[in-house]
Amino acid sequence: MDPLQAIRIGLDAARIGFEAQSVIAMRLAGIAGLWNVPENENLRMIQEKPLAVLEAGHAALNALLSGHSPDRALSASMARIGQHTQANMERLSQRGPGWF
Template sequence: MARKGNQFATPTDMIGQWMNMNMLWIETMSVMSMRMLGMAGMWSVTPSENKRMVSEKPLAFMGSIAAAQRAALAGKRPDQIVDVAVTRLRRKTRSNSRRLAKRGMTRQSGPRR
């Protein structure tokens, strides 16, 4: 039975996937940094940010796993399956990064004592 499309990942496919994974890492680190600064009182965050930080992870990972399973059942290549999972996670990290970045640093009149 012949498969439609390319059976193997091309170097371009791999570079695209590498870039997607790097963006996931960068967005994750920026969100973590802004949330840690928020806990320290140096970044403007909502009072519900800590709860949100914990409650959104299971849903994001379950959605990513479900998307990867659908891709695997559809006969996608391993690199395409990983790309689907990473892209699904990036939706959340991208939206969190943008939302937190808009809030910005807190403005304090001087050092706390």
């Protein structure tokens, strides 16, 4: 195991956690009418999770089947989850507050 891999995994987890919490906050603000969210956002937040989990599992499995170490498989799965959280955060943060 690369000695810095644990630090990378920790930093990735922190970034994903920050993005996920930001998305949750914007969605809750949208439900309250304080953030401008699309009409289908409530449905979207439920529908996206199974796909994200499947993609993350697929990435981890591919890494393991390719002979990579478990820490690399974890990084591969976190990269897929991170793509989803980053995309949601960028998409929702561009919409802005709902009172304008």
